[in-house]
Every structure is written in structure tokens, then in C-alpha cells.
Amino acid sequence: MIRLKDDEFIQLCDFMKTKYGINLSKKRILIEYRLMNTLNNEHISSYSQYLRLLKKDTGGKLEEELVNRLTTNYTFFMREPSHFQFIEEHILPEADMHAPYHIWIAGCSSGQECYTLIMRLEDQRKRGVKLPEITITATDISTKALQEAQQGEYPVEALDVLPRHWKHAYCQVHEERKTFTIRPFVKKQVNFVHHNLMEPYHRNYFQLILCRNVLIYFDEVSRLRIYENFASSLKNRGYLILGHAEMIPQGHPSYEYLKSSVYRLKERQPYG
Ligand SMILES: C[S@@+](CC[C@H](N)C(=O)[O-])C[C@H]1O[C@@H](n2cnc3c(N)ncnc32)[C@H](O)[C@@H]1O
Incomplete structure (x- = not known):
């Protein structure tokens, strides 16, 4: 796994904070894990090279992938x-x-x-x-x-927390895929x-x-x-x-x- 140098880590954190508001200053290891495949797939050998490409690519595919990988999307039905x-x-x-x-x-x-x-x-x-x-x-x-x-397709297990009648009224179960879709x-x-x-x-x-x-x-x-x-x-x-x-x-x-x-x-x- 390619490690982040101190200055690269600071630059990446600054970019995410300034543009998207997200504070990653305590997430160094998480960044390295989540960006590992991006660097490998793009044959990028250092974060300095990655940051140079990212600067040129503003709003493009590399930035889109960065955001997709570094956001925390954890959520569930009936939350709070x-x-x-x-x-x-x-x-x-x-x-x-x-x-x-x-x-x-x-x-x-x-x-x-x-x-x-x-x-x-x-x-x-x-x-x-x-x-x-x-x-x-x-x-x-x-x-x-x-x-x-x-x-709107989710694993069937998510149905467990929904009221029973929602399963048919608002959802459609796909037994073969072990999922359900929202009607x-x-x-x-x-x-x-x-x-x-x-x-x-x-x-x-x-x-x-x-x-x-x-x-x-x-x-x-x-x-x-x-x-x-x-x-x-x-x-x-x-x-x-x-x-x-x-x-x-x-x-x-x-x-x-x-x-x-x-x-x-x-x-x-x-x-x-
Ligand atoms: C943990 S999820 C919360 C989802 C849902 N609101 C909930 O309570 O379960 C946080 C979401 O905020 C999004 N997010 C983070 N920064 C954002 C930004 N600057 N603009 C819009 N959405 C953002 C993330 O992509 C992620 O999907």
C-alpha cells in the first residue's frame, strides 16, 4: 500500500475541507485504504503524482471517484x-x-x-x-x-426493521436476488x-x-x-x-x- 507523506496528507485534507467541508484530519489510514485501488488502477506511484493529476482534473472523473471513496455513506431505514x-x-x-x-x-x-x-x-x-x-x-x-x-434496491435483511405491511404496499421482493426494490x-x-x-x-x-x-x-x-x-x-x-x-x-x-x-x-x- 502506498503511504501518504505528511505534506501530501495535509494537501489532500485541505482539498476535501475547502471544497466539500469534510474534515479528514484524523483519517490518514482510512484515506490510504480507501484510495489504494484508485492509485493501483490508474498506475499512480505516489500521492504527489495523484495530487497533481487531481488538480488538473477538477470536477472530472478522478475527483468524482475521490469523493465516492472518501465520503461515509452509512445509513439505514427508520434511522432516528x-x-x-x-x-x-x-x-x-x-x-x-x-x-x-x-x-x-x-x-x-x-x-x-x-x-x-x-x-x-x-x-x-x-x-x-x-x-x-x-x-x-x-x-x-x-x-x-x-x-x-x-x-432503490436493498438487501432483503433491511426489510426486518420495516413495518410488516410496507413489504407489499411499498416494496417488491426479488427472492432470487435476495433484494427488494422500492415501488x-x-x-x-x-x-x-x-x-x-x-x-x-x-x-x-x-x-x-x-x-x-x-x-x-x-x-x-x-x-x-x-x-x-x-x-x-x-x-x-x-x-x-x-x-x-x-x-x-x-x-x-x-x-x-x-x-x-x-x-x-x-x-x-x-x-x-
Ligand atoms: C452518513 S451519510 C447520512 C445519510 C442520511 N442523512 C442518514 O442520516 O442516514 C452522510 C452523507 O452526506 C454526504 N455528504 C458529505 N459531504 C457532503 C457535501 N459537502 N455535500 C453534500 N453531501 C455530502 C455523503 O456523501 C453521505 O452520503
Whole structure:
């Protein structure tokens, strides 16, 4: 395995932090393992050579592969269910039923989070709960994760944590492949988009943003920049839900704390 020299490690960490916000300063060995095949496949003999190629290739195939290999895409269905309950019991009941309700799932990985939300909302509708017309946009920087999300095919074992009736209502099992796929009418309800959270996205558009278990991998400066990006993407008094282990620093000028990991955009001041 090719080892990273100190200066190469610093350069690679800087690149990932500046461009994507991801802090890899304690992940030296992980980087070496995850990039081993890339270097071998491309017949690259040192990280200095790799970094030179990467600089020339900005936004190209080498960078795409770097991002796919260095992002942590761990996710699962029904993760942190109390958030979904809060959305159903407190957020959606106060929504304007006559206007579209836009939700952004930021850092969606391979799609389990979006599909959990959609299937829960379908259950709600079946129970007769009145909901607005909901649009869901799900974004990630990993093209590999987005492809998996779009495919919506998962190992059958993942069904164990889903309510029994979801298996037929929203999923289709493929015995021979030991997998199941999400039914097309569920998949159709989400729009997967490649987007880097370090860049602003849709100003004043979303009523709710979920960005769960993404910013734990970021440094503090990038996190603050992203909270600002989210504030400009949210409509007035919109909601932001982070992962259970994440929090916005106390006293942040844009957000009101509602409960652990759940925030609401403060009333926007009219321009002076
Ligand atoms: C650990 S997964 C979390 C998935 C899901 N939100 C959940 O809670 O299970 C984090 C995801 O954030 C994505 N990510 C990391 N940095 C990003 C960035 N700068 N822009 C967009 N997505 C990013 C990663 O590619 C990864 O798929």
C-alpha cells in the first residue's frame, strides 16, 4: 500500500475541507485504504503524482471517484424515528394545505432516509390524515450513493426493521436476488440531485430541511457556512432537522432551538 507523506496528507485534507467541508484530519489510514485501488488502477506511484493529476482534473472523473471513496455513506431505514414522528405530529399539521410543501433531504446517501419518510407519509394519507402536496428533493455529493438511491434496491435483511405491511404496499421482493426494490410510485415522489452543501441552493424555497448525520464529518467553520446556506434556502419560519448528535451553537442569530436537533428559522427581518 502506498503511504501518504505528511505534506501530501495535509494537501489532500485541505482539498476535501475547502471544497466539500469534510474534515479528514484524523483519517490518514482510512484515506490510504480507501484510495489504494484508485492509485493501483490508474498506475499512480505516489500521492504527489495523484495530487497533481487531481488538480488538473477538477470536477472530472478522478475527483468524482475521490469523493465516492472518501465520503461515509452509512445509513439505514427508520434511522432516528422520533424526527419523523415530530414531522407528522408537529410540523405538517400546521402546513398550509393549499400550497406545495417543499422538503430537502440534504446528504441523502443511498436513499433509505427519503424512502422512509415517503412511506410514512403514504401511511398517513391512508389513515385519512390531510397533508399538503409534498415535494421531496434529495441531494448528495457521492454519485455512487445517488445512483444506489435512484435504483432503490436493498438487501432483503433491511426489510426486518420495516413495518410488516410496507413489504407489499411499498416494496417488491426479488427472492432470487435476495433484494427488494422500492415501488415506482414511491420512487417517483423524490427527485435526486447532485449537490455540494458548501454551495447555496434554491433561495427561500424549502419549508423543511433534513440534514442528518452529515455535518458530524465537517469542521466547525464549514458547518457554520452550511447553516447560513440552509437559512437562505428556507422559507420564513422553516424547519431544520439535524442528526441526534448534531447541534447549532447556542445563540445563533438565524435559528430558534425547538428541541434536541430540531431548529426553526427565526422571523426574517424586513429589509431596512
Ligand atoms: C452518513 S451519510 C447520512 C445519510 C442520511 N442523512 C442518514 O442520516 O442516514 C452522510 C452523507 O452526506 C454526504 N455528504 C458529505 N459531504 C457532503 C457535501 N459537502 N455535500 C453534500 N453531501 C455530502 C455523503 O456523501 C453521505 O452520503
